Amino acid sequence: MYSRLRRLPSFWIASVLLVLVLLLGILGSALAPHDPLAGGSALLQAPSATHLLGTDYLGRDVLSRLLAGSRVSILGAFEVAAIALVVGTIPGLLSVYLGRVFEWLTLRIMDTLIALPFLVFAVALTALLGNGLTQAMLSVGILLSPMFYRVSRAAALTVSSSQYVEAAVLSGGSTGWVLRRHIGPKVLAPIGIAFANAAGVGLVIVASLTFLGIGVQPPAPTWGGMLASDLGYLAYQPYAPAYPIVLIMLTVWAFNLLADVLRDTSGEAGRILLKKRALAKARRRGRRLQPQLAGRVE
Amino acid sequence: MTPPILDHVVGRRTLLTTGAASLALVLAGCSTTSTGTGASTAAGAATGTLSWASSYAPSSWDPVVNGSGAAFRITALAYASLTNTDEDGKAAPGLAESWTYNDAGTKVTFHLRPGLTFADGTALDSTAVKKYIERAQTQENSSLVGEGISVIESVETPSATDVRLNLSQPDFQLPLVLAQRVGQITNPSRSAAELNEKPDGAGPFTPVTIVAGSKATFVKNPDYWDADNIHIANVTVSFGADASSIVSGLQSGVYNFSDLTPSQVKAAKAANLDVVLQPGFNANNLSVNTTIAPFDKPEVLQALNYAIDREAIVKQIDFGYGTAATEPFPKGYIAYDPSSAARYAYDPTKARQLLADAGYADGLEVEFVVSADTPTNELIQAQLKKVGITAALKVDTNWATSFFAKKLALTTYGTTGRDSPIQTLQAHFGPAGALNSAGTEPGSAFDEAVATALATPLDSDDYEKNIQAATAAGLATTGLIFTDSLPNILVKTKAVSDLPRIPAYITWTGVTITGR
Numbered sequence: 142m143y144s145r146l147r148r149l150p151s152f153w154i155a156s157v158l159l160v161l162v163l164l165l166g167i168l169g170s171a172l173a174p175h176d177p178l179a180g181g182s183a184l185l186q187a188p189s190a191t192h193l194l195g196t197d198y199l200g201r202d203v204l205s206r207l208l209a210g211s212r213v214s215i216l217g218a219f220e221v222a223a224i225a226l227v228v229g230t231i232p233g234l235l236s237v238y239l240g241r242v243f244e245w246l247t248l249r250i251m252d253t254l255i256a257l258p259f260l261v262f263a264v265a266l267t268a269l270l271g272n273g274l275t276q277a278m279l280s281v282g283i284l285l286s287p288m289f290y291r292v293s294r295a296a297a298l299t300v301s302s303s304q305y306v307e308a309a310v311l312s313g314g315s316t317g318w319v320l321r322r323h324i325g326p327k328v329l330a331p332i333g334i335a336f337a338n339a340a341g342v343g344l345v346i347v348a349s350l351t352f353l354g355i356g357v358q359p360p361a362p363t364w365g366g367m368l369a370s371d372l373g374y375l376a377y378q379p380y381a382p383a384y385p386i387v388l389i390m391l392t393v394w395a396f397n398l399l400a401d402v403l404r405d406t407s408g409e410a411g412r413i414l415l416k417k418r419a420l421a422k423a424r425r426r427g428r429r430l431q432p433q434l435a436g437r438v439e
Numbered sequence: 440m441t442p443p444i445l446d447h448v449v450g451r452r453t454l455l456t457t458g459a460a461s462l463a464l465v466l467a468g469c470s471t472t473s474t475g476t477g478a479s480t481a482a483g484a485a486t487g488t489l490s491w492a493s494s495y496a497p498s499s500w501d502p503v504v505n506g507s508g509a510a511f512r513i514t515a516l517a518y519a520s521l522t523n524t525d526e527d528g529k530a531a532p533g534l535a536e537s538w539t540y541n542d543a544g545t546k547v548t549f550h551l552r553p554g555l556t557f558a559d560g561t562a563l564d565s566t567a568v569k570k571y572i573e574r575a576q577t578q579e580n581s582s583l584v585g586e587g588i589s590v591i592e593s594v595e596t597p598s599a600t601d602v603r604l605n606l607s608q609p610d611f612q613l614p615l616v617l618a619q620r621v622g623q624i625t626n627p628s629r630s631a632a633e634l635n636e637k638p639d640g641a642g643p644f645t646p647v648t649i650v651a652g653s654k655a656t657f658v659k660n661p662d663y664w665d666a667d668n669i670h671i672a673n674v675t676v677s678f679g680a681d682a683s684s685i686v687s688g689l690q691s692g693v694y695n696f697s698d699l700t701p702s703q704v705k706a707a708k709a710a711n712l713d714v715v716l717q718p719g720f721n722a723n724n725l726s727v728n729t730t731i732a733p734f735d736k737p738e739v740l741q742a743l744n745y746a747i748d749r750e751a752i753v754k755q756i757d758f759g760y761g762t763a764a765t766e767p768f769p770k771g772y773i774a775y776d777p778s779s780a781a782r783y784a785y786d787p788t789k790a791r792q793l794l795a796d797a798g799y800a801d802g803l804e805v806e807f808v809v810s811a812d813t814p815t816n817e818l819i820q821a822q823l824k825k826v827g828i829t830a831a832l833k834v835d836t837n838w839a840t841s842f843f844a845k846k847l848a849l850t851t852y853g854t855t856g857r858d859s860p861i862q863t864l865q866a867h868f869g870p871a872g873a874l875n876s877a878g879t880e881p882g883s884a885f886d887e888a889v890a891t892a893l894a895t896p897l898d899s900d901d902y903e904k905n906i907q908a909a910t911a912a913g914l915a916t917t918g919l920i921f922t923d924s925l926p927n928i929l930v931k932t933k934a935v936s937d938l939p940r941i942p943a944y945i946t947w948t949g950v951t952i953t954g955r
Contacts, residue, residue, distance in 0.1 A: 376706030
């Protein structure tokens with residue numbers, strides 16, 4: 142899989158961006174040049190040598206707050222994707238194997254989850270369970286799980302009716318063994334795509350929730366929260382919302398790009414795509430070489 | 440005790456001379472074209488729509504239940520009050536054209552204007568007022584119980600236009616108390632549940648549609664007692680607009696009037712809108728419940744007092760439009776006690792020392808539960824941090840329930856004030872006061888000072904002195920730390936003429952809207 146991925150430049154772009162974002166998430170607070178919570182009397186200052194991105198409405202360093210806020214935002218995104226993965230994939234795979242009652246039941250549950258608007262549901266759940274990011278992410282993760290349920294179920298359905306799987310079952314392979322040996326590897330690619338997608342969606346949701354002031358304990362900085370407060374001071378710093386917006390956009394874009402790359406390279410279609418690219422490359426190289434060759438001959 | 444009767448012609452002349460520029464122009468235009476016709480013909484015509492974006496919505500359209508001071512400005516569209524206040528904060532006629540006290544100050548009779556009616560034809564007579572006052576005193580969810588009406592022992596109706604209040608003690612504040620906040624008279628033929636959904640009063644405007652928390656539309660009420668001076672035909676109030684969208688909303692013509700946060704003033708001025716700093720009685724405070732540990736230790740409360748840097752709040756949060764406050768009203772108000780003002784100057788060193796004395800040398804961790812994540816709350820949190828108090832800021836959507844049940848140890852609150860200064864004092868320091876964070880008896884010194892101030896006629900030479908003594912007595916016992924006071928910052932387009940500068944009120948009398 143990796144050998145195929147690394148042949149696409151978009152994979153490298155996505156990975157570099159995501160590694161950078163991940164580093165921000167891990168090291169953000171340590172990299173911050175100032176205390177992200179310490180205010181000063183210099184309010185809403187333009188970028189300067191001491192404050193590279195300026196200061197906010199309480200005189201806090203914006204760069205430090207962006208860096209310190211990345212952990213919550215990125216952690217939240219992964220949390221959503223991971224919860225959705227576990228809650229969606231396991232029943233998705235089992236729905237193919239555990240009989241019609243389980244299948245019918247999980248399908249109806251997933252239909253119900255799809256019908257719920259997740260931002261509203263997350264807001265309601267934080268009101269019920271307390272205003273924490275984990276509570277909000279839990280609810281969003283559960284509501285995002287139908288995506289994994291459907292993807293894994295669809296992949297498992299095609300594989301489970303194939304002859305070699307039927308042969309394995311007839312030879313006495315247990316459900317667990319069949320799932321691990323035959324179904325698992327086949328559904329891995331679509332789930333990987335779904336995961337990258339979910340992480341992107343998750344980041345947007347974390348940003349939206351923190352924008353609304355849900356899931357964070359002030360004055361802890363978050364990207365969405367910074368965006369929300371920046372909007373109140375547009376007359377002073379019209380450019381300020383751009384900082385968190387660019388970070389959010391780049392991260393989500395990288396996740397989506399990764400999802401695209403995974404999709405493009407997986408399965409038979411991926412093999413064809415890579416072969417075509419290789420051929421096109423060879424042809425281009427050949428064309429570029431030809432005039433020189435011709436020159437030499439003459 | 441008969442107040443000056445506001446004469447329309449006099450009113451116009453005053454406005455013209457005081458230079459309410461755009462209004463003067465409009466009125467001048469009227470008088471030249473309407474060759475000598477009476478004031479009523481020129482003034483009776485109403486045009487234009489007021490599109491008001493309001494950051495606050497009434498939780499209930501029943502003035503007995505709605506407890507928010509700011510929201511009374513909205514309900515005042517639909518309800519006329521028994522009295523009003525004028526530009527000096529003095530009681531002025533409303534539904535009652537005058538009032539008389541007995542010499543002892545224990546009985547007051549309000550004389551209603553004759554022939555007042557509600558929109559459905561129900562008479563607004565002494566019986567309607569009596570029913571309203573009794574409802575305000577007894578209704579289970581009334582937010583007016585602690586608002587200066589507990590002295591009313593009984594209400595009599597000697598005639599259809601006379602309402603006599605028998606008081607348990609001399610109280611000369613009632614003409615002020617029964618103004619917009621407490622005296623918005625409701626139609627007695629409506630149940631409390633009906634009023635909750637849709638207002639029914641005899642105010643300048645009649646409600647057309649009310650969508651809770653979203654929008655309310657009104658048309659001019661031709662039967663309002665001062666309808667001749669209402670020149671606006673329609674009113675639309677939109678609730679819940681985001682503060683950062685107000686200025687662009689006014690620029691694009693979606694609204695033509697709104698309240699404004701200090702951070703938006705610069706944008707509004709840049710957009711060539713009129714920013715009005717309307718005087719008010721606003722005061723923000725840090726509410727400390729002195730019955731909950733560790734705030735039950737006097738040193739801790741003192742430390743908090745010294746830890747608050749008011750000038751920083753004025754500069755950073757109010758963008759210079761506010762003033763530092765140490766009392767529940769702004770400086771210069773009649774009840775403002777200069778001798779109590781400088782009790783606690785900002786002194787973080789002393790605050791640390793006091794905390795150490797109380798046994799918290801290594802710092803102190805407390806919960807700071809607030810209604811919204813505002814810059815003020817974050818700044819106060821940072822100021823407390825400086826003296827070693829780690830306040831965990833928590834935004835509680837059900838904040839109001841806990842706050843009014845006096846369950847919060849540390850929080851912030853902002854009052855819009857009351858028309859009667861003693862009512863303000865009782866609300867903050869009295870045992871039944873909604874804003875008394877601890878809910879404890881303030882002690883006999885305060886009670887005595889309040890009784891003396893209540894019994895002082897408003898035109899007495901001792902009035903100011905007695906009322907300031909009551910302020911001092913209240914402040915001496917409280918866990919309320921006042922921080923800053925802002926005027927009411929309003930913004931309007933040029934199409935809306937100047938508003939009467941009545942403190943804390945938004946009054947539409949005499950206001951015109953030109954253009955669309």
